[in-house]
Amino acid sequence: MRSADVYEQYFAGECVYADVPRRGVKIALTAESDAGEIRYLLTVSFFPHRDAEDFGISYDACRTETLYAAQGRRSRKREAKLMESLRVRADALAAELSGTIDWESPLIGARHG
Numbered sequence: 001m002r003s004a005d006v007y008e009q010y011f012a013g014e015c016v017y018a019d020v021p022r023r024g025v026k027i028a029l030t031a032e033s034d035a036g037e038i039r040y041l042l043t044v045s046f047f048p049h050r051d052a053e054d055f056g057i058s059y060d061a062c063r064t065e066t067l068y069a070a071q072g073r074r075s076r077k078r079e080a081k082l083m084e085s086l087r088v089r090a091d092a093l094a095a096e097l098s099g100t101i102d103w104e105s106p107l108i109g110a111r112h113g
Helices: 076-084 086-096
Strands: 002-017 020-034 037-047 062-071 100-106
Touching: 002 037, 002 076, 002 086, 020 076, 020 086, 037 076, 037 086, 062 076, 062 086, 076 086, 086 100
Parallel strands: none
Antiparallel strands: 002 020, 002 100, 020 037, 037 062
16 A cells, blocks of 8 residues: 655644643644555644654544545645545544644644655
8 A cells, every 4th residue: 555645734732642641733634545445544643842842642542534536646636635624524533532723823834745
């Protein structure tokens, strides 16, 4: 299976998971392809972010959702469409963890692949 990072960015967030306060959240959109199938996954992962240098991701406070799966290959047009609804979908995943994402407070710039 081949995997490619479509989008990744870190934001300030709020979540308490396993009695540990989480103040950062990583948002990632990943494309996976295998045998003529393409799948796009959205991952929301909260992490402690105790200081400006702390980007140690703990994958226990994490949710993943398949946004698209079908025959085919990567498409910039499809990826742009998925990006349009990314925030709404990410907010829903964050809510499953009783967390929130502060979209106005990015911790690093967006990475597009």
